[in-house]
Amino acid sequence: MNKYRSHNCDELDKKDTGKIVSLAGWVNKKRDHGNLLFIDLRDNYGITQCIINKENSNFSQLEKIQLETVIKINGKVLSRSSETINYEIKTGEIEVSIESFEILGTCKELPMPVFSDQEYSEEIRLKYRFLDLRRKKIHENIILRSNVISFIRSEMYKLGFLEFQTPILTSSSPEGARDFLVPSRLNPGKFYALPQAPQQFKQLIMVSGFDKYFQIAPCFRDEDARADRSPGEFYQLDLEMSFVEQEDVFKIVEKLLISTFEKFSKKKLITKKFPKISYSDALLSYGTDKPDLRNPLVIKDITDIFLRDDVSFEIFKKLVKSGSEVRCIVTKDTKDKPRSFFDNIDKWAKEQGSSGMAYFTLEKEKDISAKGPVGKFFSKEALNEIIKKTKAEVGDSIFLACNKRKELERITSLAREKIAKELDLIDQNIFAFCWIVDYPMFEKDEDTKKIRFSHNPFSMPQGEPDKINFEKPLDMLAYQYDIVCNGIELSSGAIRNHIPSLMYKLFSIAGYDKKQVDDQFRGMINALNYGAPPHGGIAPGIDRIVMLLANEKNIREVTMFPMNQNAQDLMMNAPSKISEEQLKELNLSLKFKK
């Protein structure tokens, strides 16, 4: 017999009537009627109403008890009369008549209520996270997270993957995010880095012949936070497979994600087979490489229209001549929308730092015409050409933006979201997955004008290794892919480059000589020289998956002990100063930036 309880707070029902039981939990709520006191006792499992009246000698003590005090009660299960049954809770048909009780943990006046649906500032929630985590919604989110991870783990084993741990203290690498660094006491002046991902290790596991690996892996990146990005650490389902091509990875991941999302959410998956969109198509049609495919709006390029003589939209024509492009978004049947709808979009676009969005609506009496502030600039032939390019119809409106490619992508991508929101075009009850494929191997750094890896330097370039054209590195595509769901990037992965000579060649394009590669990627490059299998993998973000399943917009709602935006843990007071002794032992001295 357990010392503290005979049952959990969700266990008792009518069948238990008359039993002498003991329950332990938190005082969720009191309702004091003077001579009769109701106490809702809560534990992880549920709530049970407990009752005591004035005749009992414990009454006055319980009447004064603070909410959230942890108590054990002993008493008898009574069935409730029909009019007092509470159908909201599982134990609503019974209550426990308290005979005696014991305080197991006292509670001071609360800095924030636990039993309340109100929203609280992040600051107070994070400082008192242990109280926050008692609250229903987030408590359930964290349990969901546990169940999702457990499910994924068992699915991975079923799919033939083995789970391995990889080092947390490893070496800093020059590519990618900023590292978290840890000074080495035994090696003065040298530092470990926390892994940004177990990238090199998982490839080494393949070279070691383990065939299929996975890990629910902590990843550490010292970069600024976002709503969907924790500062510091996050978790990935890191996986890697030998002797595979891109399609083999896709098959496994689709299977896993579909079963996970179907099990843990009521929302429908829009397609069972994830559509594949090339990186360049994504940027053209959605302005981003993480498109929300729930949104039916598509961006079209109509730059050519502004080279025509029968178009007199001089501002855009001038910009086009100097290298800008024009892209547009067509909204279906918006002819009757008030002027304010259109002007608000234009105003909003200006607030986003763009030059705004021009618009017109297609009309037809005898001939096609365009209504709106810029409608007069287009001849009917030009309008017909636009209709051909955009598949727009009479009654539709067209929003236009003109700018240099990168800025144009940014604003049209935002506009696509904004307009869809205004028109309520996004179905909140679906998951829309897609693969983004054919990422470029290299890109040009805008500031330095140097060529650098656009994603993972270990990715395999597309095409036969001996036929690759290294003269035009910016045209090279990689077997590199992302999964996107509802506009959130869930993971990225690649088929890896397991051929050392090809690796050196690619690194040389990005400005690394052989010695640098040998020094900075020693573990990896050395291993590839001793019989490496072709391999590839991916790493879906666990936090983001749970976020989608829990229908939360912020990653901290599915993270037990998150840091705030400035990467501080307000509860544990991290990061914190360290003693002179500690610094000395590590051969460190502090010198602050001005």
Place this chain on the structure above:
RNA sequence: GGGGGUGUAGCUCAGUUGGUUAGAGCGAUCGCCUGUCACGCGAUAGGUCGAGGGUUCGAGUCCCUUCACUCCCGCCA
């Protein structure tokens, strides 16, 4: 590093054009109440209006500086 939002009681918020002693709900304390489940009723305590400076006869309110939290851009192979 840059831009937006927020900051008033323990918590969530209101506070008009600058004008008397800064309010409400929840929580706390005290009292009343035997069927509630957001129990009800009454009373009391609780404020450096984020901080500093300025304008003004007078600042929670206007201006400047600064701090904290948050959202976004940069960044995140």
